[in-house]
Amino acid sequence: MNTFVVADPNKCIGCRTCEVACVVAHSQENIFTQESNDVDFNPRLTVIKTANVSAPIQCRHCEDAPCANVCPNGSITNKDGVIFIDKSTCIGCKTCVIACPFGAIDIVEEYNKGEKVLQNGLKVSDDKNVEFKEKMIANKCDLCIGREGGPACVEICPTKALRIIEAKEIEKSVEAKRSQVALELMNVVK
Numbered sequence: 001m002n003t004f005v006v007a008d009p010n011k012c013i014g015c016r017t018c019e020v021a022c023v024v025a026h027s028q029e030n031i032f033t034q035e036s037n038d039v040d041f042n043p044r045l046t047v048i049k050t051a052n053v054s055a056p057i058q059c060r061h062c063e064d065a066p067c068a069n070v071c072p073n074g075s076i077t078n079k080d081g082v083i084f085i086d087k088s089t090c091i092g093c094k095t096c097v098i099a100c101p102f103g104a105i106d107i108v109e110e111y112n113k114g115e116k117v118l119q120n121g122l123k124v125s126d127d128k129n130v131e132f133k134e135k136m137i138a139n140k141c142d143l144c145i146g147r148e149g150g151p152a153c154v155e156i157c158p159t160k161a162l163r164i165i166e167a168k169e170i171e172k173s174v175e176a177k178r179s180q181v182a183l184e185l186m187n188v189v190k
Contacts, residue, residue, distance in 0.1 A: 001167035002061040002081045003143065005045075005151055011161035012047075014054030018153035018162060019043035025144050025152035029114045040111035044141040045104075045153060056153065056162065059083060059104040059141040067096035067105060067140075075138070082145050085138050092136035100140075110135040 022043040023031060031041070045058035061083045068076040068083060075089040076096060085096075087110060097105045110117040118132040125131075144151045154162045 001170060002063060002078070002083065003164060003166045004061045005058055005141065005143065005154055005162055006060075006165050007055040007057075008161045008163070009053045009055040011159045012053075012055045013159055013161075014047055014049045015158065016047050017156055017158060018045060018056050019047060021152040021156035022141075022144075025147055028112075040109075040114070042106065042108040042139050044139055046106075057102060057104055058153075059100075060102055061141075061143070066099040066101065067138075070095045070099045079145065082143050083140075084142055084145065085140060087137050090137040092138065094138075096138050105138050105140040107136050108139045110137045 020043075022045055023041050026044065027040060029040075045056045047054060047056045061081070065076065065078070065083045068078070072093060072095065073089050073091060075086045075091075077084055077086070092107050094107055097107060117135045119135050120132075122133045123130050124133045141151075149155050150164065151162075154164055
């Protein structure tokens with residue numbers, strides 16, 4: 001069973017610290033020393049704030065991932081229990097965005113070493129110029145794969161609203177629920 005991160009909306013204060021931690025964890029450059037226009041600020045989770053709730057929404061790393069099932073290039077795979085996007089083969093077709101039941105995937109400009117990556121063939125034009133178009137790719141939580149300490153969002157959250165859910169925890173929860181239902185059935189049968 002895949003691991004994922006979940007938020008407790010009762011603890012989340014909507015501070016967006018998790019978004020900044022995510023960007024820092026995935027940046028090739030120090031975002032705090034760059035000009036704001038040059039920062040690749042594309043967090044892999046999105047804090048949603050309403051009048052009643054705030055919580056980050058991110059990939060649940062589905063077992064039968066709809067995004068992977070619809071990707072025409074096979075760019076989305078299960079890599080060691082993480083639903084992972086291979087940015088080198090992603091064509092930014094948005095099919096995964098539509099398929100994701102959580103709204104956890106965005107299409108963003110690709111950056112390499114602080115510079116926008118341009119497409120080889122597609123150009124855009126306005127009344128005066130014709131320029132190569134930036135490459136757009138899918139972007140979603142990868143559980144900070146390879147990062148010592150695990151997901152940066154979980155580590156940095158000031159209210160501990162985020163936590164990692166692993167297979168063992170799910171199995172224990174299911175077993176506890178089944179036991180509770182069995183006890184309730186005893187009372188109904190009497």
